[in-house]
Amino acid sequence: MTPGSQKENDKDRVWLDSDRLYYLDRGNxxxxxxxxxxxAYVQLLAGEPYLFLFDHQQHYILARSKGFSKIYPKLSGQxxxxxxxxxxxxxxxxxxxxxxxxxxxxxxxxxxxxxxxxDHSGFEIYSEPKLFISWDITYADIEKLGIGQQYASEYxxxxxxxxxxxxxxxxxxxxxxxxxxxxxxxxxxxEYFTTIYDESNTDRSYKDLRDLWLNGEDYDAEDYGYERxxxxxxxxxxxxxxxxxxxxTYEDENNYDDGGTSLHFYNxxxxxxxxxxxxxxxxxxxxxxxxxxxxxxxxxxxxKNAAVKNIPPNVQQRLGKSSGIWLDKKNNKIGFAGRKTxxxxxIELINFFEIxxxxxxxxxxxxxxxxxxxxxxxxxxxEANTYELDPYATTLENWSHKKVVIPEAYYNC
Numbered sequence: 103m104t105p106g107s108q109k110e111n112d113k114d115r116v117w118l119d120s121d122r123l124y125y126l127d128r129g130n131x132x133x134x135x136x137x138x139x140x141x142a143y144v145q146l147l148a149g150e151p152y153l154f155l156f157d158h159q160q161h162y163i164l165a166r167s168k169g170f171s172k173i174y175p176k177l178s179g180q181x182x183x184x185x186x187x188x189x190x191x192x193x194x195x196x197x198x199x200x201x202x203x204x205x206x207x208x209x210x211x212x213x214x215x216x217x218x219x220x221d222h223s224g225f226e227i228y229s230e231p232k233l234f235i236s237w238d239i240t241y242a243d244i245e246k247l248g249i250g251q252q253y254a255s256e257y258x259x260x261x262x263x264x265x266x267x268x269x270x271x272x273x274x275x276x277x278x279x280x281x282x283x284x285x286x287x288x289x290x291x292x293e294y295f296t297t298i299y300d301e302s303n304t305d306r307s308y309k310d311l312r313d314l315w316l317n318g319e320d321y322d323a324e325d326y327g328y329e330r331x332x333x334x335x336x337x338x339x340x341x342x343x344x345x346x347x348x349x350x351t352y353e354d355e356n357n358y359d360d361g362g363t364s365l366h367f368y369n370x371x372x373x374x375x376x377x378x379x380x381x382x383x384x385x386x387x388x389x390x391x392x393x394x395x396x397x398x399x400x401x402x403x404x405x406k407n408a409a410v411k412n413i414p415p416n417v418q419q420r421l422g423k424s425s426g427i428w429l430d431k432k433n434n435k436i437g438f439a440g441r442k443t444x445x446x447x448x449i450e451l452i453n454f455f456e457i458x459x460x461x462x463x464x465x466x467x468x469x470x471x472x473x474x475x476x477x478x479x480x481x482x483x484x485e486a487n488t489y490e491l492d493p494y495a496t497t498l499e500n501w502s503h504k505k506v507v508i509p510e511a512y513y514n515c
Contacts, residue, residue: 221271303361400440465514
């Protein structure tokens with residue numbers, strides 16, 4: 103069978119426009135950015151032939167789609183697909199898949215000689231002059247160094263890319279990036295990432311880092327993660343609440359092998375000073391306060407939500423051991439106190455509140471109070487039993503002059 107040897111499906115269509123490939127998937131138009139293409143497979147699924155393309159998103163393009171017989175030769179000519187393997191695979195009787203092309207990546211890491219023992223402290227930037235950066239640096243401060251810049255992915259996610267090679271212990275990396283999407287800029291950076299490749303574009307990169315951080319010693323994979331036929335994942339503790347992980351995925355029925363090892367570094371340190379709110383503690387003026395029926399807690403993480411602070415002493419004294427809500431008209435704020443921490447918001451930044459009630463079914467029943475902020479972000483405040491939060495809706499509306507939405511309860515199926 104060739105791409106055009108069987109009747110094409112008028113319901114599905116595929117076409118090219120510059121460096122974009124468009125196709126219809128269940129009536130929805132999808133787009134492949136060919137300039138970002140990483141690998142291509144041919145795959146039989148339930149007897150149907152597909153061209154699978156990955157441009158940082160997965161695309162299954164039916165080979166019987168209208169126009170496929172014309173665009174496939176163009177793609178093959180542009181990228182050098184393995185046509186013999188493509189045609190051999192789509193003529194198989196059983197479901198299967200085969201890699202017909204991948205973007206070869208140059209080696210982008212090195213294992214350095216010497217005895218570096220500073221990986222728990224920070225990392226070195228190979229700028230001119232070199233710069234050693236603590237793991238405690240914040241998102242805001244790293245931008246001020248002029249060593250990189252933010253960028254948005256094609257799908258709108260924000261990242262920060264360091265423009266210089268980086269040394270972390272004995273590991274030299276050509277590039278390193280930071281997740282920068284919707285993060286409080288005043289906190290220390292929580293995670294760094296990159297994908298590393300050996301020149302063979304195989305799991306050699308994974309094994310190199312594994313041997314580096316295990317010092318080539320015998321090991322039990324279960325002590326660090328797992329090593330299976332479909333995927334290997336190990337994590338390593340550098341000390342001082344700094345760790346790393348490596349992950350390599352092999353080709354199998356459900357996975358695709360791109361030849362790279364996913365590498366992450368994590369900052370798991372506590373920064374209690376971020377909970378301090380000395381300025382507001384001095385300015386606070388409690389206009390209204392209500393003690394809640396139960397001792398509900400604030401489960402928000404101060405590393406992800408800048409509104410999480412210690413409970414102001416003035417509020418703590420009046421609440422005792424109870425949870426509560428307070429209004430501060432003077433400073434135009436509303437606060438929610440849990441067991442140890444609170445959430446404090448400028449009222450002008452709030453769009454509306456929502457109380458979601460879930461009825462028990464296959465899963466348990468519960469209720470959640472959520473604040474929806476202007477701009478689209480939202481935060482969970484309290485979780486309680488079904489309907490337990492409803493009595494506080496009127497108080498919230500009267501104090502904040504913001505609507506409290508209570509949708510119809512639904513079952514936890």
